[in-house]
Amino acid sequence: MRTGIMRAGTRALIVGLGSLAVLIGLAQVAVSAGWISRFILPAPTEIWTAMLELFAEEHPLQAAIATVGRTLSAIGLAIAIGVPCGWALWRYRTAGRAYEGWLGALFASPKLLLYPLFLVMMGRGFGTLLVMGWLTAVIPIVLKTREGLVSVPPVLIRVGRSFNLTDRQMLWKILLPSAAPVIFTGIRLSVIYTLIAIIALEFLLNLGGLGGLVDNLYDRYDIPGTYAAIVLVLILSIVYFRIVERIQAWLRSS
């Protein structure tokens, strides 16, 4: 049974990579023959050359680290503020009922469009990125923290009471550990959403990082370079996403 699934899994991988290779080959043919303008889609070989130039001249690794660093800062700040707020919304039920709907609506709202407002308020820099990243990250964390605490099984609370635990001990020994998986779901959501927002803002506002690199190359009218940088963004998001999945799996098992 197990080997059957494994073979299916690797078969899918092979087919997937194989078809990607075929697509790339087709693109190469189409562009070289002139069927597709190379100002719309450069030939894959050109993109590859541009990729090498990118690493030689533009320090994309540094840019990627900057992007990830900003994302993690925003998330860190969001956890620091969001978890206590989520707890407060659980502890004070009226507040929870009052704000849950708002937060849900805010979650789905086009927050990215607030960027001109923060831009004029905070200037073009790390501040704007941090605030907008934080805004994106904090909402799922607050909502999931509350949800996690709400779904703590009452029997656990009774057990805690029966041991005469103080409120503080209840929080740290019973409530938070029980709510942890849901809270981490919220953190995972914010981790993904925030990276997206940060890259988008870097791109739109030319604020450095990997997003800013794409924008710079496009501004320089280096189309193969722009595509190469976009590919790097895709690779970064794949790697980032996989790492986050791994961390969550590890936390679940421990």
Place this chain on the structure above:
Amino acid sequence: MAEVELAMRIRKSGETRLRPETRLQIATVAGVWILWEALAWSGLFYRDIVPSSFKVIVAMGRLLATGAFYGHLGTTAYEVLVGFAIGAAAGVLLGILFGARPFLGRVMNGYILALAPAPKVIFLPVLMTAFGIGVGSKIAMAALSAFFPTVLSTAAGMALINPTLIKVGHSFNATAVQMVTRIYLPALVLPVISGLRLGLGVAIVGTLIAEIKLSNAGLGFIAIQYYERFRIPEMYAVIVIIFMLAAAANWLMTRLSDRLGRHGMPSSAEISGAA
């Protein structure tokens, strides 16, 4: 006796008609508004960066009174709805396909998960090149944005369908169309709605960003025009209108999904598609 008690209780609750959370909501709105006005008049920020709400309301009134505004609103609405329809339809159909054909699903899973967390705004130059600078590229952006949350949530939903249902369909020799309409879609309603909610949200953002970058119509276009002329209260007015419309759309979707029994936040699979 019980009726009298009940009547007394009803009369009592009639005196305090507002529930505590509603009172808190009103208090919060009032508090935030006061804080905002204080900031606006304080002079801490350069004039108009935090404009008084009165200025914004006046600007909104002027905006809503000009006929041209509705042209822009119509353009944006058209781009969003058409793009969303295309992207969501593709997402649902492909999600069903990937669920029904697991091997294909596994193959495509890699591609979709690779593209899903990337901010779609980065594909704007490509879309503009491929679909032109008019409504075409905005519709394409909306479709691209809406596609990922819907395909991910549909595929996830397919995995949760009771296999017996599928066997029943097969045992009746249902055609593909019949399988989709009678077996899959009815079972997928809740996950699909959830994905659609998210998809609409990102379709709106994508369309507006595209309008900001290159266009001659739409709400994003007029917002950036105001920004560049330093007409900040007017820009706030447009943004407030956009948020209100987005909230209305979200509320409609929530209503729909509530009626069908599901509420709360989308799953992480759907979120990762909402880039």
Place this chain on the structure above:
Amino acid sequence: MKTCKALCLGAAAAMVALSASGAFAEDLVRLISNHKGDWSTVMPLLGEQQGYFKAENIKLDITWSAGGSDAQQAIITGAGDIVIQTGTLGVLSAYEKGAPIRIIGAAMTGSGGLFWYVPKDSPIKSFKEADGKTMGFSRPGSSTDLVSSALAKHFGVNPKRLPTGTPTATLTQVMSGQIDIGWSSAPVLLDKISSGEIRVIVQGDDAPDVREQTIRVDAVNANWLKAHRDVATRFMRAMWKSYEYTYSEQGMKDYSKMFDIKMDVVKAIPKYATLEAQAFWPIKGLDQTMKEAVQTKRLKKPLTQKQLDDLIQVVYKPKLK
């Protein structure tokens, strides 16, 4: 059946003949313009209202870009026909890479429209005091980057130059004290100059090198130009009429009304952006521009004269009154 077919074919042939003869409606020109630098970029709008383009049998379809590569890319891919007020550096770069783009005229020579300012109570009284102060420009490799650098060199000062984005973003950074010297491009912020809120301490053209450089051009898709050269000529003729009109008293009134800008502010604009600076010909300072293009990685090496002759095809040379 046969008569029907014959009739249809005849009708089709007649249509083709008629359209070829130009008896049908005007030529459509898809124009891309910039949000930035409102004054220059809306002149075709004013001219269209006056019927100049219609008189040349042209129907204008204007799309507005946030500037930069998007506008240029639209021309190169054929989504648009003509782009006005686009950066020379970008066009040179695209041409070197083989893009089908041609220059049909200069759009802005010199940088009179660009200016740098301080808040009214700033201790900086003149640009000579800019040593060590922070000075803004839009983004690396832009004309504001190059001009601010040229100004610093010419005046012998060493400010700390930083990218601050658009004039709007820059203004708020200046007014909140994050930046000492901000930049803008007429007519943006002219109202704040006339109200005294800000003080101009240097203009782009104060550096002689800058004055002689064509920083923005009007460009077209090369294939479109080959097929519609006369349309391009008619377009530029109507454009020039639009320019002259906008600089007239009546034109300024139109502009003031259309954009809700006070007349005394509008009247100050020609001080910054003169009509002469926007003449389509000559295109100046290409050697300097190409040097900067190589410096900012937009060109691998300067274009040869042969390339320049191919690239630059000015279709209409206006006579300045």
